[in-house]
Amino acid sequence: MLEAIAWIGSAFIIAAVGLSIAGAVGVLRFPDVYTRIHAASITDTGAASLMTLGMLLMAGLSPAAIKLCIVWLFIMLTSPAAAHALAGAAFGSGHRPILGDPRRPSEDET
Amino acid sequence: MIYVPGLFIALTALWLALSGHGEAFMLGLAAASVCLSLILTMRLRLMGREASPYHRLAPMARYAVWLMGEIVKSNLAVLHTIIEPSARLRPRLVALDADGRSELATALFANSITLTPGTVTLEAARDGLLVHSLHEGADEHEEFAPMAAKSLLAADGRG
Amino acid sequence: MTRLLAAPEAELVFAALLLTLLAGLVLALLAARSVLTCILLMSVFSLTMALWLMVMDAPDVAFTEASVGAGVSTMILLGAALSSTDVIPSVRPGRFWFPAVACLAAFIGMALALSDLPVFGDPGSPPSSYVGRLYLEHTPHDIGAPNVVTAVLASYRGFDTLGETSVILAAGVGVLLLLGGSLNSRDPVSEDVSLRISAGSPVLSVAARLLIPIICLYAFYVLAHGEFGAGGGFQAGVILAAALILHALVFGVRETMRALPVGVVRSCAALGVLGYASIGFIAILHGGRFLDYDALLSPVFEAGLPSSHLAGGHHHWGQRLGILGIETGVMLAVASTMTAIFYAFAGRVSRSDEAGAA
Numbered sequence: 001m002l003e004a005i006a007w008i009g010s011a012f013i014i015a016a017v018g019l020s021i022a023g024a025v026g027v028l029r030f031p032d033v034y035t036r037i038h039a040a041s042i043t044d045t046g047a048a049s050l051m052t053l054g055m056l057l058m059a060g061l062s063p064a065a066i067k068l069c070i071v072w073l074f075i076m077l078t079s080p081a082a083a084h085a086l087a088g089a090a091f092g093s094g095h096r097p098i099l100g101d102p103r104r105p106s107e108d109e110t
Numbered sequence: 111m112i113y114v115p116g117l118f119i120a121l122t123a124l125w126l127a128l129s130g131h132g133e134a135f136m137l138g139l140a141a142a143s144v145c146l147s148l149i150l151t152m153r154l155r156l157m158g159r160e161a162s163p164y165h166r167l168a169p170m171a172r173y174a175v176w177l178m179g180e181i182v183k184s185n186l187a188v189l190h191t192i193i194e195p196s197a198r199l200r201p202r203l204v205a206l207d208a209d210g211r212s213e214l215a216t217a218l219f220a221n222s223i224t225l226t227p228g229t230v231t232l233e234a235a236r237d238g239l240l241v242h243s244l245h246e247g248a249d250e251h252e253e254f255a256p257m258a259a260k261s262l263l264a265a266d267g268r269g
Numbered sequence: 270m271t272r273l274l275a276a277p278e279a280e281l282v283f284a285a286l287l288l289t290l291l292a293g294l295v296l297a298l299l300a301a302r303s304v305l306t307c308i309l310l311m312s313v314f315s316l317t318m319a320l321w322l323m324v325m326d327a328p329d330v331a332f333t334e335a336s337v338g339a340g341v342s343t344m345i346l347l348g349a350a351l352s353s354t355d356v357i358p359s360v361r362p363g364r365f366w367f368p369a370v371a372c373l374a375a376f377i378g379m380a381l382a383l384s385d386l387p388v389f390g391d392p393g394s395p396p397s398s399y400v401g402r403l404y405l406e407h408t409p410h411d412i413g414a415p416n417v418v419t420a421v422l423a424s425y426r427g428f429d430t431l432g433e434t435s436v437i438l439a440a441g442v443g444v445l446l447l448l449g450g451s452l453n454s455r456d457p458v459s460e461d462v463s464l465r466i467s468a469g470s471p472v473l474s475v476a477a478r479l480l481i482p483i484i485c486l487y488a489f490y491v492l493a494h495g496e497f498g499a500g501g502g503f504q505a506g507v508i509l510a511a512a513l514i515l516h517a518l519v520f521g522v523r524e525t526m527r528a529l530p531v532g533v534v535r536s537c538a539a540l541g542v543l544g545y546a547s548i549g550f551i552a553i554l555h556g557g558r559f560l561d562y563d564a565l566l567s568p569v570f571e572a573g574l575p576s577s578h579l580a581g582g583h584h585h586w587g588q589r590l591g592i593l594g595i596e597t598g599v600m601l602a603v604a605s606t607m608t609a610i611f612y613a614f615a616g617r618v619s620r621s622d623e624a625g626a627a
Contacts, residue, residue, distance in 0.1 A: 042192075
């Protein structure tokens with residue numbers, strides 16, 4: 001039983017690794033800073049949550065489980081603030097976001 | 111001031127959850143540490159609603175459960191976009207109204223937007239937010255209205 | 270806890286991946302042409318290094334690397350970068366050859382010496398045969414601290430650690446002398462716009478208000494639990510400094526200086542080292558040797574204390590209190606020195622802004 005739960009946990013961790021890779025691919029494929037932040041936030045939210053969930057299943061009922069929950073809460077509180085600071089700094093220093101359909105040259109540069 | 115006892119309880123709970131050492135000497139250290147942290151918090155002029163929103167823990171927890179669902183949905187949407195960017199990538203800027211909210215509610219709204227992949231808050235001010243969104247939306251006010259209402263309810267207790 | 274990746278092959282693959290990543294980061298650092306890129310890459314390098322140290326079963330060192338290398342020193346370097354130019358000048362090819370040959374020669378020398386090093390985890394190697402083994406065997410009886418690293422650092426080698434703490438203070442004093450920071454806290458810093466991240470955004474101010482009390486508590490937690498697990502005065506001091514620097518970044522360094530004036534912070538740095546040394550002198554006054562914590566409490570007084578949970582029949586309150594005392598001194602010295610250095614950089618940036626505006 002415990003062995004099975006640990007295997008399910010490692011399945012979650014492998015899924016998290018897949019999401020992280022997808023996030024990294026997105027960072028490379030997307031055209032500008034702002035769209036790349038969206039791709040990176042998959043790693044921040046989805047991958048981090050799945051990773052914590054997997055480790056929680058592997059840890060079982062132990063003090064480590066409480067610490068994992070605290071770490072997860074900390075990530076959920078800090079990562080949006082950091083992403084906002086990054087996006088705000090890029091916007092504040094004059095980086096124009098690409099708007100509309102990136103395949104066509106955009107006509108409304110606002 | 112319900113903030114000082116609120117923060118005191120929250121910090122003590124955090125220490126006990128992390129520590130797991132229940133002997134008197136360690137508990138004494140815990141009390142000293144919590145008091146020192148409270149003194150530093152007050153000295154740095156941080157004490158207030160934002161430093162200690164722990165009296166709103168129950169509505170915040172309900173909101174967090176709903177938000178997790180949204181995060182799962184938008185994770186899938188952005189994954190789809192990563193697979194075929196040219197068909198789905200339509201970045202746009204959305205200005206949202208955040209008037210009449212407390213600072214805590216504005217921050218909660220802005221952070222929820224950033225936390226759901228596909229939308230990120232570029233600028234936040236007391237009266238409004240500027241949001242960068244990855245996808246085309248039908249109607250911006252419809253789109254963000256549930257999150258705006260629910261985060262306001264969680265942070266300020268009114269809809 | 271079930272370990273599914275207990276196979277040594279899996280750990281080997283992980284170690285190889287980490288080392289490749291570290292080597293790649295070094296190459297990226299060499300290729301970087303912007304100071305900002307270098308600082309961020311060094312932060313990533315430190316985090317990867319911390320991971321590597323965890324793989325090597327050295328959590329105390331990993332903790333220090335993560336908090337000092339990736340945390341506070343990145344912040345201080347960013348502060349320094351703001352008062353300098355961003356582009357690294359390219360080196361002319363003529364100046365390139367001598368350092369290249371010197372580096373290559375040193376590399377070949379080290380590679381040749383590599384075969385003489387003991388194998389990882391070799392029980393017969395010098396570090397694990399003489400004093401190292403002695404410390405491991407005697408700590409449960411002599412010191413009673415479950416974390417042998419803390420026992421060695423704070424008790425057996427307490428004098429060395431006093432030296433290290435003084436070095437940190439001396440380095441801080443050196444940086445302050447170089448930067449020429451003024452002692453008067455009301456004086457130089459007028460409008461610190463440069464060292465603030467998105468001033469006035471409720472997202473950041475709410476996050477900072479929420480997190481700073483928690484980070485402060487975590488610093489004290491790390492200090493108090495150095496006896497049991499990874500942690501101690503150095504890490505705690507750096508974490509506390511990070512909380513203060515976060516406050517300065519979000520609310521402006523003037524606001525932080527109002528709460529903790531420059532003079533107070535600088536005095537605290539010296540007071541930390543002084544407190545550490547005084548514990549050594551108290552031991553002398555009680556008839557022991559310098560930093561001999563067993564002499565801190567009189568046997569009569571110690572007999573009245575409840576038995577410490579650490580030892581069978583032995584009292585180790587002197588050791589416990591002594592270790593906690595010197596770790597507190599270390600924390601105070603480290604946190605104050607880091608904050609003082611950050612203050613000096615922040616003050617410098619706002620002064621150069623004024624000069625630019627005038």
